[in-house]
Amino acid sequence: MKLVIAEKPSVAQSIAKVIGAEKREDGYLEGNGYLVSWCVGHLVELASPESYDERYEKWRYEDLPILPKDWNYQIADATRKQFGILKKLMERDDVTGLVEATDAGREGELIFRLVYHQAKCKKPFERLWISSMEDQAISDGFSNLKAGKEYDDLYTAALCRERADWIVGMNATRLFSTLYGQTLNVGRVMTPTLAMIVEREAEIEGFKPEPIYRLSIKSAGIVATSDRFENKQDAEAVLNRLKEEKMALVTKLETTDKQEKAPQLYSLTALQRDANRFLGFTAQQTLDYTQSLYEKKLVTYPRTDSRFLTEDMEGMIPGLMDKLVWKFGYTRHVPIHAKQVIDNKKVNDHHAIIPTANVADAEFGELPSGEQKVLSLITARFISALGDAAVRSETELGFTCADTVFRAKAKVLKEKGWRDIQDWIMGGNAERADSENDEEEQNGNADILAYITALTKGNSYPLQDPKLEEGRTTPKKHFTEDSLLSAMERAGAEEMPEEVERKGIGTSATRAATIEKLVRIGFVERKGNKKTKYLIPTHKGVALITVMPEQIQSPSMTAEWEQKLLDVERGSYADSSFMDEIEEMITDLVKNYKIIEDAEVLMHPALEEIGTCPCCGRHVVEKEKGYFCEDRGCSFVLWKQNxxxxxxxxxxxxxxxxxxxxxxxxxxxxxxxxxxxxxxxxTVVMSVDENKRAVFQLSFEKGEGKNGKSKNKKD
Structure with a gap:
């Protein structure tokens, strides 16, 4: 009998169905020589500091740093029952070995191994490593189980990640919280991400717009503009000359065709970026939708950094393409350039996210709206990635007049190629989103293309309507989740060698959770309209980064750590060296950090006054939970949750x-x-009782429909 341990009940059920273990028991399934159970996420977690010493229950500067030598683990209270079931199953005499079937990645490896070791299991185990939950993929995976020891380095890297996060988060949070008198959450990946958001906001706030001067003319029906002038006087001098000129000479007239290669397949981060840009989804929403689609066997494994497929997958591409094209009713010829999406060297643990053949039989109307949209994105990307290049015809036009060059440019899509397939599935949303960001394409296309055929290079045409146009430079835009994910993915790239694979902070599997945590604990808030939400740091977030030393907030250093974790995973970097580096950094931080002067003002911003206290006449100010009298001896308050x-x-x-x-x-x-x-x-009327509590009464004026009835309630 073999015990199969999956990560979630839904995955366990899918596996059990394929291998014939369909008899339901309490916390597991049984049949055909298998027991199939599950972990429900992290059953075993790192213990709190007080498990090492009772004195750590209180946060004290003198107790830092806390650096365990022998790490303690504990069973999560909410999942204690399931751990007990797994332990008993492992101890059964008829269980001769295990199959590790948790998600095929770093965290899945950690989840299984911690349960295995916490249960003190010594039985041999094999690894199920699959990229799809399709029945055939599961069956093939069980026919090709790997030896568990082949993934020891992956487990070691997972331990390093988990323990490094604990050391940095636990020590730095306690350090800054004790020094500044309030809880300041710090994280190895979270804080550098926050630093990027705060830095961007500082650039925007500190931006000083500068005037821009350009000249424009109209000739042969086409409006053309000059380069930027440094000062207004020079622009005005040329403008005066232009007013005296009669003709403009065509000095450039070039039309070239430029190929736009088909896009790469989706990694998780690339999918999250597009889903945010096109659909307004947060990174976490996209991950949740994609994970659900994976468990429903409609897409392949989502937590991947790769954007390519492996050579052994080339043969299945035409058949999958036929099914998808039929499903979406695309009747035109579909080219299949499979080599465009194949690259073994660029596939690590998992290949790119693609739809499965099950999509052909899926009832889209039965899927939640968000899953439908994400599945359409993934399908459109798979089909279009195999397509012909699109061809854009670009026309560049140059007039010379008054010794000044005036330019106009137009682009037109000559051959839609892969874009035709993408637009068919996405309803043109992707094309519109792309063109919204292409200002040149929106600038005078119609005019130039309509009049261009009448022009000849070397000829002069009447000059009309010379103008001086004044503008101002604009700052960078606030981060959206699309642009922040891109920044996280590229962090540290300039400082790291070209051959380094992982240049960034976090992984595709963790970036969404990092953003959500920043929002949840109040360091960042989402602002904007329904379609476009910007990530804006709160005062609390800005204050944290202001007092944070470089080694904690540096995206480059965190990116370097991510690369070293990847090296540990590959067995090319010692885990002890990685942990020594983390411990040395945190020890140095505790020993040498100096409190920032005037931090009290920074941490506690001036509170907004909204009125006068009816009890004592002092100001009433807004705080997190209500509107309080600024005199602490006065108990008057209007609660927000009223x-x-x-x-x-x-x-x-x-x-x-x-x-x-x-x-x-x-x-x-x-x-x-x-x-x-x-x-x-x-009308609500407020009075105050003898205990300085607000009392409210309804008052109905004529025509308000309650016939003068009133009721009283104390706040």
Whole structure:
């Protein structure tokens, strides 16, 4: 009997169906010589510092750094039952060996090994390593199980990652929290990511726009512009000369065809970027949708850095292409340039994300909307990546007048090639999104193409409407998840050798979680419209980076660590050397860090005054949970989570609180009755009782529909 351990119940069920273990038991399935169970994520986790010494329960500077020599692990309370089931299954006399079937990557390896060691299991195990949950892929995987020891280095790298994150996060968080008197969460990957966001915001805020001067003319129906002038006087001098000129000489007239190669297949980060740009999805949403599609056997393994397939997959491409093209009703000829997507050297643990043959039989309407859209993206990318190059015809036109060159440019898509397939599946959304970012293509295409045939190089044409155009330089844009993911992926690239493979912070599997954590703990917030959300650092996030030393916030150093983890994974770098480096860095930080002067002001920004306290006459200021009197001896407060207002279907907003403090009352429209569900308008009147608590009463003026009824409620 073999025990198969998967990462999730849904994956375990898919595996059990293929290998014939379909008898359900408590926490596992059985049949055909197999037991199949699951981990439910991380069953075993690193223990807290107090497990090493009780004194670590309190955060004290003098106890730092905390550097365990023998690491302690604990069973998560929420999953203790499932761990017990796995342990008993491992101990069964009829279980002769195990099959490790957790996700085929670094974290999946860690999840299995920690359970295996925590259960003190000594039985041999083999590794199931697959990139698809299709029945055939699972069957083939079981026919080609790998020896567990082949993945020892992967496990070692996973331990290094986990323990390095613990050392940096636990020690740096306690260090800065004790020094600055408030909780300041620090992470090995999270903090450098935050640093990039804060740096970008500082560049935007510190940007000083400079004037831009350009001249424009119109000749033969075409508007052309000059290069930028350094100062207005020079531009005006040329403008005066232009007003005296009658003709403009065509000195350049060139049309060239440029090929636009088919795009590469999707890695997870590339997919997340496009899903954010085209669909407005967060990186985490895209990962969740893709993971679900993987478990439904509709796409291959999502947590991959690769954008290519392996040579042994070339034979399956035509058949898969036929099924996908049929599914989407594409009736034109579909070229298949398989060599464009094949490169063994650029595939590590897993190949690029592609759809599976099951997509042909899938009912798209039964999938959640987000999964439908992501599956369409992945399918469109697979088909278009195999297509012909697109061809753009680019026309460059140059006029010379008053010793100044004026240029115009136009692009037109001459052969759609792979773009035709992409537009068919995506409904043109991708093409529109691309062209929105191509200002040149939007600049005068119609005019140039309409009049270009009448022009001849070397001829002069009447000069019309010379103008001086004034503009201003603009700052960089705020980070979106698309652009931040790109920055994370490229971090440290300039400082690292060309041959280094992993140039960036985090991995494709962890970047989404890093962004979500920054938002969740209040260092970053999402702002913008429904389609485009920008990542903006909060005051708390800016304050943290301001006091953070370079070795903690450096994207380059973190990128270097990521490369070393990859080297550990390959057995080319000692895990002890990696951990020594981490411990040395954190020890030096604790020993030598100096508190930033005036940090108290930095950490505690001036609070916004919104009105006058009705009890003592001092200012009322906004804080995280409500609007408080600035006199700490006064207990007056208007809570943001206010049950009286919530019962009306309203919130205690800053505007509402300010109105109550200024006028003692506020008019509310569209309140909702909890009994009838009907809406009504009313006025809330505020008074204060003997305990300095706000008391609210409804007052209905004529025509407000409650016949003068009122009710009282204390805040």
């Amino acid at each position: 049950r009286f207002f919530e019962a009306l279907g309203k919130k205690m907003t800053k505007q509402t609180a300010s109105k109550l403090l200024h006028d003692g009352k506020v008019k509310l429209k569209g309140c909702k009755s909890q009994k009838t569900g009907k809406t009504y308008d009313t």
